[in-house]
Amino acid sequence: MQAFTGSTIYAAIGGLQVGDMLTQLFFFIVLIVLVRKFAWGPLMDVMQKREEHVAGEIEAAEQSRAEAEKAQAEAADQLKQTKQEAQQIIEDARSAGTKQEQDIIDSARREAERIKESAQEEIESEKEKAIQTLQDKVASLSVLIASKVIEKEISAQDQEDLINEYIKEAGEEK
Numbered sequence: 001m002q003a004f005t006g007s008t009i010y011a012a013i014g015g016l017q018v019g020d021m022l023t024q025l026f027f028f029i030v031l032i033v034l035v036r037k038f039a040w041g042p043l044m045d046v047m048q049k050r051e052e053h054v055a056g057e058i059e060a061a062e063q064s065r066a067e068a069e070k071a072q073a074e075a076a077d078q079l080k081q082t083k084q085e086a087q088q089i090i091e092d093a094r095s096a097g098t099k100q101e102q103d104i105i106d107s108a109r110r111e112a113e114r115i116k117e118s119a120q121e122e123i124e125s126e127k128e129k130a131i132q133t134l135q136d137k138v139a140s141l142s143v144l145i146a147s148k149v150i151e152k153e154i155s156a157q158d159q160e161d162l163i164n165e166y167i168k169e170a171g172e173e174k
Contacts, residue, residue, distance in 0.1 A: 141166050 145166060 137170050
């Protein structure tokens with residue numbers, strides 16, 4: 001076995017120099033401090049900024065999504081309202097058409113009734129005129145017959161022939 005000296009520690013694998021170890025430890029600590037000051041801090045700032053940027057982008061995306069959902073809901077509501085208004089317009093038009101149809105039917109019925117009444121009045125008037133004309137002719141025939149009878153005395157057969165002749169003449173005058 002080898003002896004222990006102050007500056008050298010001998011191990012089973014090989015020897016280590018304490019001074020070298022301390023020097024390396026010192027430079028490692030200095031390197032850590034320098035990395036922390038010049039690299040770690042700025043790197044952490046960049047990472048913090050990146051995290052804030054990503055968080056802002058996520059928040060903006062969430063806002064955009066919420067606005068899109070709101071716009072979609074508004075569009076759906078507006079479409080529903082438009083459909084209801086269109087349905088109401090169709091119903092109003094259908095109702096107006098039905099009312100107009102009924103008005104036309106009622107007007108046609110009133111006109112037909114008026115024409116019927118007018119025709120009946122005209123028929124009645126023509127009938128009365130015909131009766132009056134017939135009465136006038138009968139009266140004139142009666143006067144004529146009476147004047148002929150007075151002028152001459154006739155037999156029953158002559159009287160019947162005379163009446164038939166006048167009836168025949170009255171029929172021809174029509």
